[in-house]
Amino acid sequence: xxxxxxxxxxxxxxxxxxxxxxxxxxxxxxxxxxxxxxxxxxxxxxxxxxxxxxxxxxxxxxxxxxxxxxxxxxxxxxxxxxxxxxxxxxxxxxxxxxxxxxxxxxxxxxxxxxxxxxxxxxxxxxxxxxxxxxxxxxxxxxxxxxxxxxxxxxxxxxxxxxxxxxxxxxxxxxxxxxxxxxxxxxxxxxxxxxxxxxxxxxxxxxxxxxxxxxxxxxxxxxxxxxxxxxxxxxxxxxxxxxxxxxxxxxxxxxxxxxxxxxxxxxxxxxxxxxxxxxxxxxxxxxxxxxxxxxxxxxxxxxxxxxxxxxxxxxxxxxxxxxxxxxxxxxxxxxxxxxxxxx
Amino acid sequence: xxxxxxxxxxxxxxxxxxxxxxxxxxxxxxxxxxxxxxxxxxxxxxxxxxxxxxxxxxxxxxxxxxxxxxxxxxxxxxxxxxxxxxxxxxxxxxxxxxxxxxxxxxxxxxxxxxxxxxxxxxxxxxxxxxxxxxxxxxxxxxxxxxxxxxxxxxxxxxxxxxxxxxxxxxxxxxxxxxxxxxxxxxxxxxxxxxxxxxxxxxxxxxxxxxxxxxxxxxxxxxxxxxxxxxxxxxxxxxxxxxxxxxxxxxxxxxxxxxxxxxxxxxxxxxxxxxxxxxxxxxxxxxxxxxxxx
Numbered sequence: 143x144x145x146x147x148x149x150x151x152x153x154x155x156x157x158x159x160x161x162x163x164x165x166x167x168x169x170x171x172x173x174x175x176x177x178x179x180x181x182x183x184x185x186x187x188x189x190x191x192x193x194x195x196x197x198x199x200x201x202x203x204x205x206x207x208x209x210x211x212x213x214x215x216x217x218x219x220x221x222x223x224x225x226x227x228x229x230x231x232x233x234x235x236x237x238x239x240x241x242x243x244x245x246x247x248x249x250x251x252x253x254x255x256x257x258x259x260x261x262x263x264x265x266x267x268x269x270x271x272x273x274x275x276x277x278x279x280x281x282x283x284x285x286x287x288x289x290x291x292x293x294x295x296x297x298x299x300x301x302x303x304x305x306x307x308x309x310x311x312x313x314x315x316x317x318x319x320x321x322x323x324x325x326x327x328x329x330x331x332x333x334x335x336x337x338x339x340x341x342x343x344x345x346x347x348x349x350x351x352x353x354x355x356x357x358x359x360x361x362x363x364x365x366x367x368x369x370x371x372x373x374x375x376x377x378x379x380x381x382x383x384x385x386x387x388x389x390x391x392x393x394x395x396x397x398x399x400x401x402x403x404x405x406x407x408x409x410x411x412x413x414x415x416x417x418x419x420x421x422x423x424x425x426x427x428x429x430x431x432x433x434x435x436x437x438x439x440x441x442x443x444x445x446x447x448x449x450x451x452x453x454x455x456x457x458x459x460x461x462x463x464x465x466x467x468x469x470x471x472x473x474x475x476x477x478x479x480x481x482x483x484x
Numbered sequence: 485x486x487x488x489x490x491x492x493x494x495x496x497x498x499x500x501x502x503x504x505x506x507x508x509x510x511x512x513x514x515x516x517x518x519x520x521x522x523x524x525x526x527x528x529x530x531x532x533x534x535x536x537x538x539x540x541x542x543x544x545x546x547x548x549x550x551x552x553x554x555x556x557x558x559x560x561x562x563x564x565x566x567x568x569x570x571x572x573x574x575x576x577x578x579x580x581x582x583x584x585x586x587x588x589x590x591x592x593x594x595x596x597x598x599x600x601x602x603x604x605x606x607x608x609x610x611x612x613x614x615x616x617x618x619x620x621x622x623x624x625x626x627x628x629x630x631x632x633x634x635x636x637x638x639x640x641x642x643x644x645x646x647x648x649x650x651x652x653x654x655x656x657x658x659x660x661x662x663x664x665x666x667x668x669x670x671x672x673x674x675x676x677x678x679x680x681x682x683x684x685x686x687x688x689x690x691x692x693x694x695x696x697x698x699x700x701x702x703x704x705x706x707x708x709x710x711x712x713x714x715x716x717x718x719x720x721x722x723x724x725x726x727x728x729x730x731x732x733x734x735x736x737x738x739x740x741x742x743x744x745x746x747x748x749x750x751x752x753x754x755x756x757x758x759x760x761x762x763x764x765x766x767x768x769x770x771x772x773x774x775x776x777x
Contacts, residue, residue, distance in 0.1 A: 146584040153577070154570050312568020316627060319532045319562040320585035321554050327585060483535050 143326055147334035155303050161342055164296035168346045171292065172353035178282045182253035190250075190257055191276040198272050203261055210254050216240075216247040263372040270366035270378045277370045279358040280381050283350070284370070284450050290392070293346050294424050294447075297339050297396055301403035302416050304335045305479065309411045324480035332404050332472045339400040340393045347389030375453020384450070391451045394464045395443045399424055401471040408478045443467075485545060485634060486510055487665055492540035494526050494689070501526040503689040504540070512681030513661045515697075516669040517758075519766050523689035524669035525565055528639040531667065532562045544635075558587065561633030565640045567624035571613030575604050575623055578612055579630060586631040598626040602656070618649040625653070629660060636666045642675050654679050677758045685765050692765060697758050704756035704764060710738040711751040729763075 151157045180187070194202050219240070227237040257274075264272045305328075308314045317323045354360075363382035368374060376384060402423065407416035427434075427444025434445035439455055440463045446455070487509040494502040502523045516524050529535035531542060533550065542549045549556045569578055576595060583591040599605045602622035607615070612623065621641060628636060638657075642650045650672075657666060658679045670676060676683065677697055685693040685700075693700065713721065714737065718730050721739050728741035740754065741747055742764050 143584060146581055150570070150581060154572050307570075308568075311570055312564075312566050313570065314568070315529070315532065315534050315564045316562060316567060316582070316624075317585065318534055319557055319560050320582060321558040321587050321631070322585045323557065324554075483529075 143322060143330035144333050144337075147327075147330040148337070151300070151304065151334050151338060154307060155300060157300060157338055160296050160299050161345070164292055164342060165345060165349055167292045168290075168349045169353065172350055176282075176286055178285060180278065180281075182256040183249060184278050186250050186253040187256075187278060188276050190253060191274055194257070194274045195276075196273060198261060198264060198274065202274075206254065206258060206261065209250075210258050213247040213251050213254055216244050217251060220244060260372065264369065267368055267372065267374045269374040270368040270376075273365060273369055275362050275365060275369070277362065277365070277381075279354070280362065281370050283354050283385070284388075290346065290447065293343055293392075293396055294421075296342055297400050298403065298417060298420055298424065300338050300342070301335045301400040302407050302413065302420060304331050304407070305404055305475075306407045306411070306413050306416055310413065318480070325476050328408075328476040328479040329472055332401055332475055335400050335404055336397045336468065340397040343393035343396045344389060347385075347392065351385060351389075371453070373453050387457060388450050391446055391455070391457070391460065394461065395446050398464050398467050398471070399444065401468050401475070405471050405475045405478065408475050485665060487635065488543045488546075490541050490543070492527070492530060492542060493538050494523070494530060494535070495538045501689050502530070502537070505686075505689070505691055506540075507684060507691060507694060509665055509667065509682075511663060511665050513657060513666040513668060513676075513679050515676035515680040515683045516667060516686055517671065517673070517676065517683055517762065517765075518669075518686035519671055521688075522671075522686040522766075524671075524686055525639055526689075527686070528562075528564075528637050528667070528669050531635075532560065532564075532637055533557065558631065559634040561628035561631065561636040563621075563624045563628040563636075563638045563641055565643065567620060567627070569612040569615075569620060569623065571611065573612055574609045575599065575612060575615075575626075576608040578623065579626060582627055582630055588631055594630065598630055601629070601660075602626040603652070617644045618646060621645055621649070621653070625656065634664055636660070636664050638666065638668045640670055641668065642670065642672055650675060673758045673762050683758070683761075685761070687766060697761075700761045701756040701758060704742070704760050706753065707742050707744060707764070708754045708756040708760050709741050709743055709747055709751040710754045711741065711748045712736055712738050 194206065223232065223237065223240050223244075226232045232240070261274075264274075308317060317327060320327070360382065364380045367376045367379050367381050367384040370381065379387065403416070403420040406420050406423070407413075410416040410419065424444070427442060427446075428448050430442060430445045431448030434442045435452075436454055439445060439452070440460060443460065443464065451457075451460075489505050489507050489509075492502055492505040493500070505523075505527060516527065518524050526535065530537050531549075533556070544552065544556060544559075570581075573581065576599070579595045579598060580591060583595060588594050596605070596608075599608050602625055604619065604622055604626065607619065612620065615623065621644070625638075625641065628638065642653055645653060654675060657668070660666075661679065668676060668680070680697055682694060683697050683700055684691060695703070710731065710733075711721070718737050718739050721741075722728050722730060725739075725741060728739050731738050731740045738752075740760075742760060743751075
């Protein structure tokens with residue numbers, strides 16, 4: 143049954159075309175240069191992380207704190223040095239040397255201060271192997287993982303016609319009079335949609351990771367993600383592991399959404415109305431992404447489409463809740479699809 | 485096999501579409517005859533399990549068809565008034581898809597057999613979207629027969645078919661009707677006159693008569709007349725009498741009419757046909773004229 147429905151989705155639902163277009167658009171969006179805001183200068187950060195890379199040692203921390211103190215001192219002397227130069231207590235050479243060191247200190251201040259704060263935060267963590275490395279690229283990868291409209295549109299294009307086409311083609315009555323045409327068919331339809339959407343979502347995340355790997359490499363992929371997120375919440379999960387987990391979380395969220403869209407299109411029996419309603423329901427979590435926290439994320443899991451999953455999301459609980467939601471939505475669709483008209 | 489309708493009633497808000505419909509059907513071709521709005525499609529949809537009746541029940545060999553669920557659907561073949569197909573699928577792919585849904589064993593052989601039966605074997609790989617109306621109807625019949633159903637429901641199966649295809653369809657029903665309960669709803673008399681084992685007359689949701697085609701015709705013996713007259717007189721007569729139509733035999737014009745008494749001195753008694761039954765039961769509506777096929 144599932145094979146027959148997948149075949150139908152491929153042939154009638156133009157699944158390969160949707161997948162190719164979605165992946166192409168995702169690829170284009172990945173290669174377009176993006177501006178990422180940081181609390182430090184990436185160039186200086188690279189320089190420092192290369193210098194201080196590896197384990198957090200007391201000696202490295204002492205050097206870093208000394209450098210911060212030196213920078214703060216240099217920045218704090220600015221007005222005094224200016225006055226001294228005006229009063230003729232400094233030669234031009236001495237003043238030039240100071241302004242040069244002041245400029246460098248000003249450029250490095252935010253970065254060194256950030257590194258010190260990060261060091262402090264890392265020191266408070268204990269569940270993973272704490273290391274300093276150049277993590278800006280990974281941080282950008284995680285930070286740019288915003289609400290994926292391409293995936294949303296692709297999901298709607300796959301899910302809405304799955305049931306809606308049966309009404310518009312007029313084949314609805316012939317299907318319902320078939321032996322397996324009620325429960326099993328509806329379940330197979332939902333399953334075909336959910337599987338397709340899940341696979342596409344994973345592929346989309348794969349494209350992002352592929353482009354990232356091609357551009358920056360995967361040098362630090364085995365580093366614990368806590369080194370970037372500065373929390374013990376993820377334990378020894380690596381950067382790659384976190385990205386893969388997040389890709390799975392998003393794929394599951396969007397798959398559950400696709401089941402909800404199936405239910406909507408079964409209830410609406412109108413392409414336009416189904417599309418509009420499904421779009422509204424699918425986009426709403428984007429606006430909720432920052433508001434939904436804690437346990438509410440299990441219920442309104444759509445909010446996870448707009449950000450990387452936080453440490454307080456227990457993946458086992460999330461997968462279980464998603465499975466329950468998927469079952470409920472499928473059961474409701476089967477019931478609605480198979481019920482006799484009154 | 486006994487299919488029993490027990491006081492089946494369907495009400496749409498104020499409109500009574502089916503009014504205490506009770507009948508028992510056994511194997512054979514049963515034609516449901518009535519004008520549009522008589523309740524034929526409502527009855528077909530209830531029988532197909534698509535529509536819930538307001539009251540009453542339908543049972544097959546004593547078991548309620550809704551309670552039977554998949555067991556009942558396994559015995560069912562249904563061709564709706566407007567069969568829908570996936571335009572991008574070929575005829576073979578369409579039947580293959582439905583064969584999976586209907587749990588058909590040896591799918592390929594069965595599909596080839598069905599395509600051959602409806603004479604679509606040459607077009608098996610053509611997209612259904614490019615099919616003519618007649619070809620789609622034939623595909624619909626193949627689809628309804630795919631699981632070798634014991635109960636075959638055909639709702640207005642010849643609508644939109646040309647005369648040649650109608651003849652082909654009649655032959656097909658005669659061929660496949662043996663050993664099955666075929667329920668065929670139509671308002672086209674010529675479709676069923678020669679192939680039906682019983683005719684059920686449905687009017688305003690009520691069963692107003694049931695007999696064989698011959699039996700129904702016999703009830704009108706002595707009531708059907710052919711009156712020879714000129715073309716102008718015939719036109720005038722038709723305008724004044726609802727249940728009448730003009731027929732031509734050997735260049736002569738006759739008014740074919742129904743009447744309890746001899747309508748004119750020169751009127752000749754004619755042999756009643758099912759069309760007369762239709763005219764007698766449902767009046768001279770535009771559909772009654774269509775019924776002549």
